Amino acid sequence: MNIHTYEKLWLVAAMLLIVTFIATITYGSVGLGIAMVGDQQPTVEPTELSDDERFGDPRVEQVGENEYEAYVVAQTFRYQPDPIEVPEDSQVTFYVTARDVIHSFSIVGTNVNTMAIPGEIAEMTVEFDEVGEYGVVCNEYCGPGHHDMEGELHVVP
Numbered sequence: 001m002n003i004h005t006y007e008k009l010w011l012v013a014a015m016l017l018i019v020t021f022i023a024t025i026t027y028g029s030v031g032l033g034i035a036m037v038g039d040q041q042p043t044v045e046p047t048e049l050s051d052d053e054r055f056g057d058p059r060v061e062q063v064g065e066n067e068y069e070a071y072v073v074a075q076t077f078r079y080q081p082d083p084i085e086v087p088e089d090s091q092v093t094f095y096v097t098a099r100d101v102i103h104s105f106s107i108v109g110t111n112v113n114t115m116a117i118p119g120e121i122a123e124m125t126v127e128f129d130e131v132g133e134y135g136v137v138c139n140e141y142c143g144p145g146h147h148d149m150e151g152e153l154h155v156v157p
């Protein structure tokens with residue numbers, strides 16, 4: 001083997017590494033239960049949220065024995081529903097969108113933190129084991145009321 005062949009091998013190895021790296025970033029979040037924004041998202045027409053079957057009536061819905069779905073709308077400068085009420089020992093899949101501008105949906109003290117983007121639906125599944133109360137805050141600057149944009153999440157017995 002001459003030097004030239006080694007160089008080619010390294011090039012191939014480097015390419016493989018890059019491809020693996022990109023694949024990890026792209027598909028790494030699948031199966032972890034928390035979907036990142038940037039995954040392929042279902043979309044929703046922001047101007048027609050009121051007529052949308054899910055977001056026209058923001059709510060928590062039971063879909064299985066301990067499984068719930070929460071449809072959350074972020075808008076200047078509040079969340080709907082508020083408070084969000086879920087039972088303890090539940091698994092909740094949040095679907096979050098925004099009505100007007102970009103907000104975030106961040107549950108204080110947890111790693112739940114997603115952007116809420118008009119037209120996009122962020123999805124994440126969270127388990128709530130214990131009764132408690134959490135604050136929901138917006139981490140994306142969205143206007144003069146941004147710092148007061150707060151909601152509550154209650155995990156009830």
Ligand code: CUA
Nearest residue numbers: 103138140142
């Ligand atoms: Cu909504 Cu900042």
